[in-house]
Amino acid sequence: MNQNLGDLDVAEMPLPKDVASAAKASPAEAPAAGELGRDLDQSAILLDIDGTLLDLAPTPREVWVPPGLAKTLNRLLERTSGALALVSGRSLNDIDLIFAPEQFPAVGGHGAEMRISQDSEAVATHAPPMDRELKRRLAAIAKLSPGILLEDKGYSLALHYRLAPHAEKAIYEAVSLIRADLPNAPIEVLPGKCVCEIKHSGFTKATGVLELMAHEPFKGRRPIFIGDDVTDEAVFGIMPDLGGLAFSVGRRATGVADHFDEPRDVREWLAHLLDDEAAAGR
DSSP states (O other): OOSOGGGSOGGGSOOHHHHHHHHOOOOOOOOOOHHHHHTGGGEEEEEOOBTTTBOOOSSGGGOOOOTTHHHHHHHHHHHTTTOEEEEOSSOHHHHHHHHTTOOOOEEEGGGTEEEOSTTSOOEEOSOOOOOHHHHHHHHGGGGGSTTOEEEEOSSEEEEEOTTOGGGHHHHHHHHHHHHHHOTTOOEEEEEETTEEEEEETTOOHHHHHHHHTTSTTTTTSEEEEEEOSGGGHHHHHHTGGGTOEEEEESSOOTTOSEEESSHHHHHHHHHHHHHHHHHHHO
């Protein structure tokens, strides 16, 4: 699981369902929030979105922000003096649409872009857009079957097949053929939960988090990262180097301190962080 996906041919990659079944752990209680809640002034809260904060939906546009979540995130943002960020494969523009009218610090596009504070300008992190011709060829894969949804994120392209699970093998085979035809193309394939995403190599969620942690107010704090998917494993891997903690969702991933069963547990845990921090101040 810790092998760099960028070094694998798509045909050799474990498909998402194989990764999940291999790492699936027995249900456990959510990680204790008490100690972390008392240290929010020294922590940086980093949160994946889909499958972590929000429940997965049939299509990316159908995700739903539960009542109270934005309030919890804003309170955590205040308690950490701004050191809270969303870390997602979605673009910053897409993140803002989901949480509108709220806007949060974020690392978007798998590390391709970043916003360090609520009121700062979004910046690209030296990530070149994907080649137009390559994107055109990859986009044509969506015609393999009804139900395959194409999402152009600018820095990457995603093929969602939650509505066409039978097309999974055909999608990955088609991507493999394109990669074989363009062996020198600097691209990386990210298998996810009912999605195959192709992006320019050289940046990941981990590189984005490293860049974020070099800036105030994140600098010098202990990061706490929560994620659920294969693309989050790179961030799990760098948490020890940053003196941080990682938690996975839905499965016990390699290198995490603990795990949550589902996004609802994550949302409740974040709210408990605030409760414990308030109790410690009394």
